[in-house]
Amino acid sequence: MKGYKEIIASYANVPGGIIEAYHAIQKEFSYLPEEAILEAAKVFNLPVSEAYGVATFYSMFSVKPRGKNVIRICESAPCHVAGAAEVVAALERELGICMGESTQDGLFALEFTECVGQCQATPVITINGKPYLNVSPAKIPEILAEYK
Amino acid sequence: MGMVNLTIDGIKVSVPKGSTILQAAKEVGIKIPTLCYHPDQSVKANCRVCVCEVEGNRLLQAACSMPVTEGMVVKTRSPKVIEARKTILELILSNHPQECLTCARNQNCELQELAEEYSIREYAFEHKVRGLAKDTSTPSIVRDPDKCILCRRCIDACSVTQSVYALGIENRGHHAMVVPSMGKDLIDSPCVMCGQCIHACPVGAITEREQIDEFLAAVADPDKIVVTQIAPAVRLAIAEEVGMKPGEMPMDVFVAGLRQIGFDYVLHTNFTADLTIIEEGNELLKRLKEGGVLPMFTSCSPGWINFCETYYPDLLDHLSTCKSPQQMFGALVKTYWAEKMGIDPAKIYSVSIMPCTAKKYEASRPEMQDSGYRDVDLVLTTREIGRLFRMSGIDFTKLEGSSFDSWMGKYTGAAVIFGATGGVMEAALRTVYEVVTGQELKDVNFTAVRGMEGIKEAEVDLNGTVVKVAVAHGLSNARKLMDQVRAGESPYHFIEIMACPGGCIGGGGQPITKSNAQRQVRIDAIYVEDENCEIRKSHENPEVKILYDEFLHEPLGHKSHELLHTHYHPKNKKYL
Numbered sequence: 001m002k003g004y005k006e007i008i009a010s011y012a013n014v015p016g017g018i019i020e021a022y023h024a025i026q027k028e029f030s031y032l033p034e035e036a037i038l039e040a041a042k043v044f045n046l047p048v049s050e051a052y053g054v055a056t057f058y059s060m061f062s063v064k065p066r067g068k069n070v071i072r073i074c075e076s077a078p079c080h081v082a083g084a085a086e087v088v089a090a091l092e093r094e095l096g097i098c099m100g101e102s103t104q105d106g107l108f109a110l111e112f113t114e115c116v117g118q119c120q121a122t123p124v125i126t127i128n129g130k131p132y133l134n135v136s137p138a139k140i141p142e143i144l145a146e147y148k
Numbered sequence: 149m150g151m152v153n154l155t156i157d158g159i160k161v162s163v164p165k166g167s168t169i170l171q172a173a174k175e176v177g178i179k180i181p182t183l184c185y186h187p188d189q190s191v192k193a194n195c196r197v198c199v200c201e202v203e204g205n206r207l208l209q210a211a212c213s214m215p216v217t218e219g220m221v222v223k224t225r226s227p228k229v230i231e232a233r234k235t236i237l238e239l240i241l242s243n244h245p246q247e248c249l250t251c252a253r254n255q256n257c258e259l260q261e262l263a264e265e266y267s268i269r270e271y272a273f274e275h276k277v278r279g280l281a282k283d284t285s286t287p288s289i290v291r292d293p294d295k296c297i298l299c300r301r302c303i304d305a306c307s308v309t310q311s312v313y314a315l316g317i318e319n320r321g322h323h324a325m326v327v328p329s330m331g332k333d334l335i336d337s338p339c340v341m342c343g344q345c346i347h348a349c350p351v352g353a354i355t356e357r358e359q360i361d362e363f364l365a366a367v368a369d370p371d372k373i374v375v376t377q378i379a380p381a382v383r384l385a386i387a388e389e390v391g392m393k394p395g396e397m398p399m400d401v402f403v404a405g406l407r408q409i410g411f412d413y414v415l416h417t418n419f420t421a422d423l424t425i426i427e428e429g430n431e432l433l434k435r436l437k438e439g440g441v442l443p444m445f446t447s448c449s450p451g452w453i454n455f456c457e458t459y460y461p462d463l464l465d466h467l468s469t470c471k472s473p474q475q476m477f478g479a480l481v482k483t484y485w486a487e488k489m490g491i492d493p494a495k496i497y498s499v500s501i502m503p504c505t506a507k508k509y510e511a512s513r514p515e516m517q518d519s520g521y522r523d524v525d526l527v528l529t530t531r532e533i534g535r536l537f538r539m540s541g542i543d544f545t546k547l548e549g550s551s552f553d554s555w556m557g558k559y560t561g562a563a564v565i566f567g568a569t570g571g572v573m574e575a576a577l578r579t580v581y582e583v584v585t586g587q588e589l590k591d592v593n594f595t596a597v598r599g600m601e602g603i604k605e606a607e608v609d610l611n612g613t614v615v616k617v618a619v620a621h622g623l624s625n626a627r628k629l630m631d632q633v634r635a636g637e638s639p640y641h642f643i644e645i646m647a648c649p650g651g652c653i654g655g656g657g658q659p660i661t662k663s664n665a666q667r668q669v670r671i672d673a674i675y676v677e678d679e680n681c682e683i684r685k686s687h688e689n690p691e692v693k694i695l696y697d698e699f700l701h702e703p704l705g706h707k708s709h710e711l712l713h714t715h716y717h718p719k720n721k722k723y724l
Contacts, residue, residue, distance in 0.1 A: 034330065038722070047307070048723045049316030049329040049337070056318045056331075063331075 003028070004036045008043050018044045018054055022061055030070065030109070031062040059113065067102035067109035069147045072126045076115040082122035083136070090137035091125075094144060107147065154220035169200055169211035169222055180224050181233065181262050183240075183350050184299035185212040187663045188649075189308065195299055197236050197262065200224045208232055234266050242273035244351075245294050251352040256660055258350035259297060283328070285335035287512045288357055288505040288656075289343060295353040296326050302345035302354055309649060311624040312455065313724070314339035326353075329723035338458050338721050340623070342451035342647040343505030343656015356505045356529050356657055360536060363499060363526060367410035372497040375485075376406060377417040377477045377556075381503040381567030381652035382530050384673045388659040389534025390544055395673030400549025406501075407550055409536045416552055417500065418559030420473040420480065421566045421575070423695065424448065425686035427712055428470045428572075429580045430703040432642055436613070441465045443618075443633060443640040446572050448472045450510035451647030451656070453716065455623050460630050461718030469713040473566070474500050474507055475516050478523025479711040480556065484699045488555050493519065499526045501533050503567070503655030506647065518711050529657025558691040561592075561681030568671045569621035569651035570597035570604060573644040577608055577617070578685045584610040592684050598675070600650060600668055603628060605640070617642045622649040 007024045011017035018040050025036045032055050041051035055061050062070075073079070073088055088099060091110060095103050102109040118124045121133035125143075132143055150165040156173050163172040168191070173180050184195040193213035202209045203221035208229065211222075223229060241263065248254055283291040303326060306315045314337040318327040328337035345354045366372050387397040403414045432444050447453060447468040456467060471479070477500065482493040500507065504527075510516070511524035528536075537544075552558070562578055565571030574594040581589050596606040597617070602625040605618045618640045620626045626645045632638040648654045650667030653674060661667060678684060686692065700707045 037330070041724075047313030047316070047329070049307075049313045052330045053316045053318065057320045059320075 001029070001033060001035055004033070005039055008036065008039050012043050018046070018051065019058075022055060026061060030068050031064060031066050033065075034063075037063070059111075062109075065102070067106055069107060069127055070109045070111060072111050072113035072116070073099075074114070074116055074122075074124045075112040078115070078119040079123040084123040086137050087123050087125065087135050087140070090140045094140050108144070152216045152218050152220075154216050154218070154222065156222045157224055163216060165216075167216050169202075169209070169214045169216060169220075169224075170198060172216050173211065173222075173224060178224055180211045181265065182212060183258055183262070183297060184301065186301050186304065186348060187665070189301060189304040189348075192300055192304075195236070195240070195297065197233055197240075199229060199232050199236070201226050201229055230266070234268065235272075237262055237266055237268055238272040240297050241268065241271060241275075243276050243278060244297065245277050246275070247295075251295070252355040252358065253349075253352035253660075257352060260351075278325075280325070283334050284357070285333035286339065286341055286357070286509065288341035288508040289334060289339070289346065290355050290357050291328075291334060292353050292355070293325060293327075295351050297351055297353070298324060298326065299350060300326070301348040301350065302326060305344040305348035306339075309622050309624060310340070310342060310344055310455075310647070311627045312338055312340055312342070312458075315345065332723060336721075336723060338724050340451045340454035340458060340647065341506040341509045341656070342454075342623070344648060346505065346656055347654075347658075347661045356531065357508060358532060358535075359508075359526055359528060360532055363528060363532075363536070364410075366497045366499070366526070369497075371495060373412050373491060373495050374410060374497045374499060375413040375415060375481055376411045376499045376501055377415050377420070377474065377481070378402070378406075378501045379417045379474065379503055379507075379567070379652065380421055380564055380571075381655060381658070381670070381674070382501050382533070384567065384653060384670045384677070385503065385530050385658045386533060386537075389530065390537050390542075392544070394670045395676065397544060398549060400551060401544055401547050403552060404547050404550035405537055405540075405542055405544060406533075408542055408547070409533075409540050411499070413553045414550075415477070415481070415485070415556040416559050416563075417473045417477055417502075418563035418566070419556045419689070419691060420476040421448075421563035422560055422686035422689040422692050423476055423712070424470055424473050424566075424572075425562060425575050425579050426692065426696075426703050427476075427708060428468050429576050429583065429686075431468055431470065432576070432580065433584065434704065436615070436641065443638055443643045444468055446642075446644045448566065448572055449645065449647045449652070450504065450506035452623070452626065452645045454506060454509070454719070455626065455647060456630075457716055457719040458721050458724070459627070460634065461720075463630065463633055464716040464718070466633065467716055469715065471516075471712055471714045472507075472510060474502065474527075475510065475523055475714070476712045477556065478511070478516065479518045480695075482519035482521050482523065483711060484695065485556050488698075493521060496521075497525050498523065499528060500524050501530070502527050503530050503652045503658045504648075505529060505656035507657070515714060530655075531657060531659060534659065555691060555694070558689055559681075560686055560689050561678035561684030562686040563689075564678045564681060565674055567652045568598070568674045569646050569649075570594075570599070570619045570644065571651060571674070572646075573597045573606075573617055573619050573642070575686055576642070576644075577606075579687045580615075581608065581610060582685065582687065584613075589685070597644075598671075600664060600671070615642065616640045617644070619644045621646040621651050623647055 011021040199208035201223040486493040562575035653670035
């Protein structure tokens with residue numbers, strides 16, 4: 001938890017800065033630790049109940065610890081039709097975890113997401129925000145290798 | 149102000165510009181159903197049950213949020229509207245527990261009423277309850293999140309009316325839930341247990357901790373002598389629990405009813421309200437004379453005490469050290485009264501009947517055992533007594549009255565008005581004026597401190613010393629005065645604060661209170677009762693005089709400090 005106060009403080013004067021601050025915190029810690037939410041409430045002069053509300057409102061934020069590299073699989077219709085279920089199965093098999101979980105080594109987290117706007121090349125996954133298009137189960141080991 | 153003309157269900161209506169369809173419909177007696185709408189809160193428009201057809205709009209519009217426009221044509225009861233409302237209700241019911249029969253809000257639930265009004269005869273959608281655990285972490289309030297319909301009225305009451313911010317929303321859309329701060333238990337949140345969220349809740353998702361069974365067990369125990377005290381605000385509102393109008397149940401009939409349900413002795417918190425005035429009035433005079441910490445704050449309202457300990461721990465020295473009337477009573481009933489009656493205090497089971505949920509917490513505070521026993525064993529709210537009355541089948545129109553028992557049952561009009569915002573201040577001024585000036589106060593009515601205005605102020609000339617006072621009710625109003633004190637800019641000497649809007653008559657334990665207008669009706673009834681009291685100044689209460697003569701000897705004396713005064717502790721809450 002080193003440096004979280006400094007990260008948040010650097011957004012103190014940005015309008016709506018709490019969201020920017022949360023992104024920066026997540027980049028560092030992969031999730032929003034309780035201490036960071038309490039600090040953000042203080043810095044942005046919000047009740048903790050509201051700072052927590054913001055932290056849980058956006059699906060991009062997590063208030064639970066999770067793996068460093070966040071893999072998101074689109075669960076919207078176009079990806080579903082194109083075989084997202086097989087991609088999910090392959091990811092779960094390869095990482096040895098279920099959707100919503102993180103690997104023991106803290107390297108990967110698996111999450112569902114809504115459409116990421118890349119429907120021209122389904123199924124789509126993103127890792128730390130970077131999209132991978134036309135994903136098939138066969139491509140999974142190679143994609144994951146980039147992050148190991 | 150400009151007026152707007154429109155037609156609702158074929159009826160022409162003219163309303164001020166800026167009105168909503170809901171307000172306009174009310175003008176012509178058309179009831180539009182609502183759930184998330186609350187007359188004293190901002191518009192949320194999230195439940196959609198108030199939808200109407202507006203000519204020229206493809207989609208149905210929410211009447212609570214849609215402003216009227218010139219020439220607008222609205223249909224509030226077309227088949228299309230009815231069908232949409234039914235579907236909305238069916239969707240809400242699809243994850244609402246089917247527990248109406250065992251719910252505390254059975255027959256007093258807005259969702260149940262609408263299900264009845266709209267003839268919901270079957271569950272149209274797959275029934276799936278979220279399966280969330282109840283939150284029983286506080287001694288005062290129980291949350292049952294499965295019953296929550298996400299209207300967010302509780303959040304508004306907690307954050308806007310009270311500025312406590314104990315509740316918020318977690319997640320979004322289908323996964324959204326009302327949760328205490330940081331998703332923790334209510335006890336870990338800044339909740340002050342005022343219970344205003346209970347009044348705001350249209351269903352049974354938030355209730356008091358019901359303790360009727362504990363009372364019945366005490367009545368059944370032959371070794372227990374069950375003694376009660378009734379808070380000033382209770383009588384006015386208890387009538388509403390048994391189908392009468394506020395204030396309509398005579399005090400003696402209420403007392404008789406309490407004897408019927410099993411109380412061995414019926415005494416009155418009003419007695420210690422008068423006593424509070426003597427102790428607190430003298431404390432104020434002492435602070436004024438000796439340069440003590442000013443302004444002094446009243447300390448009767450336990451929700452307010454919790455708020456001060458939570459948000460203003462640096463200002464605790466401003467709080468009067470007087471215990472609340474409930475706790476003064478508790479400490480005396482097992483000492484002075486027991487002695488006077490020749491009763492073994494160990495056998496006394498002291499029950500207080502309160503308009504308040506925070507009183508349950510206050511009675512459980514570890515320091516509240518100065519009598520050598522737990523000073524107050526059980527706190528029942530007005531609502532719980534209402535249930536006991538209904539359970540007993542008493543017909544209050546036929547019940548013969550009964551008077552209070554001796555030594556702690558007499559009271560004055562000054563104690564009666566403790567139940568309304570400004571009442572403690574007015575009662576204190578009636579006494580302080582006479583103590584300081586030595587002259588009789590001709591007009592006892594300090595009307596400047598009465599009424600529903602959020603912050604009221606007044607000045608009193610006490611033999612050349614002008615004392616400035618202020619009164620706040622509702623904690624967001626209290627916050628304004630507190631911030632002034634913290635900034636060193638408070639012009640006041642004495643400040644009365646009640647946690648609940650309207651004071652105790654709007655307390656979290658009162659009959660479900662749906663608007664401030666309902667609070668005003670109770671306030672009106674309280675001043676009628678005061679007017680009808682023969683004695684209207686606390687220091688003229690004959691039983692209080694006996695208490696000082698025989699037991700306490702002097703205000704702020706040794707015995708008083710031992711039994712009637714207390715100290716406060718910062719709450720050090722993390723999730724503020």
